[in-house]
Amino acid sequence: MVFLKKYCNLKANSILESVIALTIISICLYFAIMIFSAVFTPRTSAKFYDKQNKVNELFFLAQLRNDSLTSGNEDENLQIEEEIINESLKKINIQYKDSSQFQFEKSFYIQTHD
Structure with a gap:
């Protein structure tokens, strides 16, 4: 050794x-x-929050001026779909797509008293 x-x-x-x-x-x-x-995922990016705020703004505008957003809408990047779930609940689905083809979709549920 x-x-x-x-x-x-x-x-x-x-x-x-x-x-x-x-x-x-x-x-x-x-x-x-x-x-x-x-x-740092796509859900935490500034673009995601910007589109989420834009969709929320469109929803509240649809509540204030429903006829101007849905009937006179020729924007192919914005789709607003209304679905009646039952007699007192309505679902509004908003899809927004920007110029970079980033698509954001959000659903809102509204209770109606009709």
Whole structure:
């Protein structure tokens, strides 16, 4: 054994430390990328919230001026569908598509007292 130590003097400690450090860095980088990709999804983008606010605005405009939005609408990017679920509940489905073909759809339920 002494003979082996005398003639085979390898500096494995620095190589081993480098491999362990690279492994730890790789694991930390993997977790950072996974957290980054989970946080920055299409549902958390500014475009998503902009379209959601636009659809909410269209819904409230439809409630105020129902005839001007539904009957005089020649915009192919906006679709408003009304469905009567039962005698006291109505469903309004609004689909809005912008110039980049990003489509947002939202459903509203309205209780009617007719």
